[in-house]
Amino acid sequence: MSDYKAFNVVLADKVAHVVINRPEKVNAMNADFWREIIDIFRWIDDTDEVRAVVISGAGKHFSSGIDLMMLASVGSQLGPDVGRNAEKLRRKILELQASFNAVDNCRKPVLAAIQGYCLGGAIDLISACDMRYSTVDAQFSIKEIDIGMAADVGTLQRLPRIIGDGMMRELAFTGRTIEGEEARSMGLVNRTYADADALLDGVMGIAREIASKSPVAIRGTKEMIRYMRDHRVDDGLEYIATWNAAMLQSADLRVAMTAHMSKQKPEFAD
The missing domain is CATH 3.90.226.10 (2-enoyl-CoA Hydratase; Chain A, domain 1)
Structure with a gap:
């Protein structure tokens, strides 16, 4: 800095x-x-x-x-x-x-x-x-x-x-x-x-x-919220479908699910 x-x-x-x-x-x-x-x-x-x-x-x-x-x-x-x-x-x-x-x-x-x-x-x-x-x-x-x-x-x-x-x-x-x-x-x-x-x-x-949350999930959530300010619901649904087609393949999803099932705190990569 x-x-x-x-x-x-x-x-x-x-x-x-x-x-x-x-x-x-x-x-x-x-x-x-x-x-x-x-x-x-x-x-x-x-x-x-x-x-x-x-x-x-x-x-x-x-x-x-x-x-x-x-x-x-x-x-x-x-x-x-x-x-x-x-x-x-x-x-x-x-x-x-x-x-x-x-x-x-x-x-x-x-x-x-x-x-x-x-x-x-x-x-x-x-x-x-x-x-x-x-x-x-x-x-x-x-x-x-x-x-x-x-x-x-x-x-x-x-x-x-x-x-x-x-x-x-x-x-x-x-x-x-x-x-x-x-x-x-x-x-x-x-x-x-x-x-x-x-x-x-x-x-x-x-x-x-x-x-502490998945950076990939946070990024996707913010992007969808911002997108919906200026678009229709069906546009937003189409966008999140395309976005998550890629993002659901992130390791963060497996880390979060494993931590949830084992009642542990997840640790995500930057």
Whole structure:
């Protein structure tokens, strides 16, 4: 693993812990953040030892969203030509989207552990994760509406599939803040914890449990879930039939069945 400016990354027990590490700036997402997260998730995808991923934020808060200084620097590059400005802005937006697409497209399950602020761009990030967990006092807000823009890095595309269309619209149109228990009640987070320590302990425990399963089975399960977001049921059934025609020949199936019959814990190859 390389040294990162916006993150700290640790691999232990087959779980990669990716920590947004700018606590003095409320973990705001600066240029380093957007660039490095692509490199990190490329490494995660390429490293067979990594079986699951936990994303958290250093300090009191998960993230306050995009760094406003970065937005200002983008604005300072615009000139008098509307067409050229639009082209430049479109390319920048697609570049930022690619950062969270890297999270969404990751072959390994990604769990978000959220405490304190989770605002604006941070909602885009957690929407790209597989599961979300928070403290009871975590604060969530689709904040873009309050700075005069529509969220453009994935919230409006991914969140309706997590909390439903109507609730997403309410949060996006109002920008209101919700806390952990309301987030849990609408399905934004799976579970809440009393404090940050309990949160991280609980989420790391879930990640380690996932990491103990067959990597081949986990990969297939995530791929099928992602595929079904944009396809019909019959398409999905056809895809899993083709996928499992190969994957059911994996040694993992024999290892799992033998362990189950002998009441032993299975050990799978990376």
